[in-house]
Amino acid sequence: MAEYLVAGGRPLHGCLTIQGAKNAALPLLAAALLPPESRIARCPRLRDTEAAAAILRSLGCRVRREGDSVLVDARPAGGWEISEGWMREMRSSIIFLGAILTRFGRARVSYPGGCELGPRPIDLHLMALRRLGAVIREDHGTLECTVPGGRLSGAEVVLPFPSVGATQNTLIAAALAAGRTVLRGGAREPEIDDLAAFLNAAGARIRRESGGEFVIDGVEALHPVEHRVIPDRIAAVTYLCCCAAAGGEIELWDCLPDQFAAALPCLEAAGCRLRRYQDALRLTAPERLSAMGWIKTLPYPGFPTDAQAPVMAVAAIGSGTTVFTETIFESRFRHAAELARMGADIRTEGRVAIVTGVPALHGAPVVSTDLRGGAALVVAALAAAGESRIGGISHIERGYEELDHCLQALGADITRSEPYEKEEKDRARPAEGDAAEKKAPPPGPQPALLPDVHRHRGGGGADPLADGVL
Ligand code: UD1
Numbered sequence: 107m108a109e110y111l112v113a114g115g116r117p118l119h120g121c122l123t124i125q126g127a128k129n130a131a132l133p134l135l136a137a138a139l140l141p142p143e144s145r146i147a148r149c150p151r152l153r154d155t156e157a158a159a160a161i162l163r164s165l166g167c168r169v170r171r172e173g174d175s176v177l178v179d180a181r182p183a184g185g186w187e188i189s190e191g192w193m194r195e196m197r198s199s200i201i202f203l204g205a206i207l208t209r210f211g212r213a214r215v216s217y218p219g220g221c222e223l224g225p226r227p228i229d230l231h232l233m234a235l236r237r238l239g240a241v242i243r244e245d246h247g248t249l250e251c252t253v254p255g256g257r258l259s260g261a262e263v264v265l266p267f268p269s270v271g272a273t274q275n276t277l278i279a280a281a282l283a284a285g286r287t288v289l290r291g292g293a294r295e296p297e298i299d300d301l302a303a304f305l306n307a308a309g310a311r312i313r314r315e316s317g318g319e320f321v322i323d324g325v326e327a328l329h330p331v332e333h334r335v336i337p338d339r340i341a342a343v344t345y346l347c348c349c350a351a352a353g354g355e356i357e358l359w360d361c362l363p364d365q366f367a368a369a370l371p372c373l374e375a376a377g378c379r380l381r382r383y384q385d386a387l388r389l390t391a392p393e394r395l396s397a398m399g400w401i402k403t404l405p406y407p408g409f410p411t412d413a414q415a416p417v418m419a420v421a422a423i424g425s426g427t428t429v430f431t432e433t434i435f436e437s438r439f440r441h442a443a444e445l446a447r448m449g450a451d452i453r454t455e456g457r458v459a460i461v462t463g464v465p466a467l468h469g470a471p472v473v474s475t476d477l478r479g480g481a482a483l484v485v486a487a488l489a490a491a492g493e494s495r496i497g498g499i500s501h502i503e504r505g506y507e508e509l510d511h512c513l514q515a516l517g518a519d520i521t522r523s524e525p526y527e528k529e530e531k532d533r534a535r536p537a538e539g540d541a542a543e544k545k546a547p548p549p550g551p552q553p554a555l556l557p558d559v560h561r562h563r564g565g566g567g568a569d570p571l572a573d574g575v576l
Contacts, residue, residue, distance in 0.1 A: 110496040110510060112487035113519035114469055117354030117391070120516045124342050124361040125507040126150045126174070126335035129412075130297040132158050132198045133274040134304050134335065138178040139165065139205040140282060141308040141328040148335045149176040153504045157196045161188055165206070186210040193218050196504075200228050201271055203251065204279035207240055211256040216248050226435075230265055230272035237261045238279050238287065260285030260324050268293040268405045273320075274301055280322035281310040289320040295406040296336055296365045304333040337385075339366040340412040341506060344481045346389050347416040348513065350378050351423055351489035356516055357388040368409045372398045372417055376424065397426025397463060403434050415441045415482035422450035423489055424463040432457045441479030444472040448486050448494065466491055474498035477505045484509065488518055 126148035135158035138144040149155060155176070159169045162178060165185035169178050186206050193199050197218040206213040218228065232242050235251070238258040243250045260283045263276055273292040278301070280287035292298065302312045302320075308331035311323040342361040349356040350373055363370065363382045370380055377392030398421055403411040411434035421428035422445055432438045439459050442452040447470040451462040469492035474480025480502035487494035496502075499522070502509060510522045 107497065108499055108522055108524035110484065110487070110494075110499055110502075111521050111523060112469070112484065112490075112494045112496065114352070114467075114487050114490035114492065114494065116352060116488070116517055116519055118349045118352050118356050118488070118513070118516040118518060119354045121357040121359055122345055122512055122516060123359045124337040124345075127297060127300070127338035127341075128152055128154055128505045129270070129295075129338075129340070130300040131155050131335050132196075133201050133278070133297065133301045134333065135159065135162060135176070135178070136201040136205050136274075137278050137281075137301060137305060138162065139167065139180050139183060139202070139209050140278070140305075141331045142179070142181050143330040144178045144180070144304075144308070145175050145332040146178070146304075146335060147175040147333065148337075149174065150335070150338065150507045152507055153500065154196055154198070157192060157199070161192050161199060161202055164189065164192065180209075183209065186212050187214040188216075190216040197226060198271060200231055201274050201278070203231065203249070204235060204275035207235060207251055207253055208258060208279050208282050211253040213251040214248060215251075228271075230267065230269045231275045234263045234265065234272055234276040234289075235279055237263045238276070238283055240279075258283035258324075260287040260322070263287060263289045265289070265291035265293075267291070270295050270298065273298055277301055277305065277312060277320065277322065280320075280324060281305045281312065282326070282328070283322075283324040285324055287320075287322040287324065289322065290318075292318070292320055293405060294318065296339065296362075300333075300336045304331065307331045307333055336365070337361045340410060340478070342366055342387070343369045343410075343413040344416045344478075344485070344506070345512070345516075346373055346378075346387070347420050347481075347485045348488050348518070349389050349516070350376060350391050350395065350420045351485050352518065353391045353393075353489075354517070355388065355390045357386060359386050361385060361387060363387045366410070366413070368404075368407055369413045369417065372401055372409070373420070375399060376420055395420060395424030395463065397421065397424070398428040400429045400431070402431040405434070411435060411438060412478050414438060415478040416485050418442070418452070418459065418461060419445060419450075419482040419485035419489075421461040422448075422452065422463060422486060423467060424465075426463055428461045428463070430459040430461065432459070438476075438479075440475040441482045444475070444479070444483055445486055447472050448483075448490050450486065468492055469494040471495040472497070474501040477501050481506065481509075484513070484520070488513070488520070 166183040193216045270293045308328035375398045379390040381388040439454045448467040467490035469490045
């Protein structure tokens with residue numbers, strides 16, 4: 107299994123173009139089952155987007171990549187079942203349920219797979235779909251779903267907690283339901299707005315009222331659509347954390363700082379200097395990091411739970427105590443034990459972690475236990491004295507596009523133990539033709555803001571690879 111080898115202690119310098127948002131791209135790919143054709147630009151090349159494309163193919167869609175875009179032709183689709191393998195591979199495969207039910211009036215899926223962040227029930231997804239008229243029978247881990255009459259019906263749906271996934275499933279299902287749906291208590295994450303924008307561009311009629319509720323007037327059919335995925339706000343925060351911890355000065359391009367504004371005061375409290383532009387942001391790391399006070403994860407626009415782990419790695423270095431309260435997931439501190447192997451002083455109890463900064467971390471062999479926890483280990487390893495070996499990077503590659511190449515471009519000493527191509531061949535794949543194309547991106551044009559730096563990841567352009575390869 108591939109690992110990252112990191113020699114820490116090198117400050118970062120340069121500019122980085124931020125990838126498209128994984129958490130926006132995944133629901134878009136699920137929703138792409140509904141318009142006849144979709145072109146999804148800035149779709150990141152990730153294990154999870156590969157998995158979503160493979161699910162679409164397993165349902166009969168034609169999916170191919172062209173430059174930074176993924177093209178989905180949903181016209182030939184006929185399947186209404188997602189195999190247990192895919193349901194286990196990616197928890198967010200449950201987002202396909204609303205789309206399959208809408209398209210085919212029936213669906214068979216299993217419960218999404220085992221969990222790394224504590225229990226992740228899907229009761230809110232099922233409640234919302236039932237409100238829209240789905241009949242769902244749970245039978246030994248399989249969900250047998252039908253829509254009497256073949257078409258869902260608009261209804262009032264009230265979510266007691268603003269679940270991101272349940273909101274997405276509801277929007278997708280309501281877009282083509284008969285009549286009006288009013289969704290109260292839905293999530294407000296930027297990825298939700300991106301999904302609504304995609305569906306509206308395909309002819310749906312979704313709007314959010316000033317009170318926050320969604321009003322969705324169901325339409326008869328959607329038309330072909332082109333859409334560009336929003337930049338990944340969590341990847342942006344992660345790279346900022348890398349620089350804060352390792353030192354130096356970096357600039358993020360094509361990011362929307364307003365969408366991760368809640369994380370910025372923490373980095374400023376740590377001593378980082380930030381300069382914001384409309385779609386770019388520069389961070390200058392301090393000589394020595396300070397504590398960040400109390401950080402509590404909350405639904406958007408609060409501090410994102412996905413940023414908790416990378417920010418914790420920053421809090422582990424420097425002076426003073428930072429307290430984290432995790433309110434979204436029950437078990438999201440597994441990275442703390444791995445950070446402790448690198449010398450971090452972190453005590454956890456239930457949903458609270460108390461981090462006492464130490465003057466320096468040291469390199470160590472560590473293992474990623476989940477996507478963002480793995481990113482935290484990279485942040486720490488970049489700052490640590492000596493070498494670190496980070497295992498379990500398949501978790502990291504679920505959400506970060508060529509993290510190693512991006513950091514190398516900023517001057518980090520990080521290598522992946524296996525070439526990407528070998529990994530792809532070795533990996534047993536549930537479906538044919540989904541190998542990720544991994545390329546060393548060429549340096550692009552010089553940036554506008556920082557002198558003497560290079561930009562990582564050039565623009566799109568036609569992909570030389572054959573059709574069918576994502
Ligand atoms: C999405 C993101 C994930 C992020 C999370 C919270 C994707 C692919 N993933 O996950 O990165 O960390 O939002 O911002 O977009 N819950 C229930 N019942 C349900 C659904 C959720 O109790 O039916 C609970 C969950 O157990 C969890 C909380 O609600 O404790 C938040 O979950 P949710 O907002 O649904 O997160 P995801 O959509 O799974």
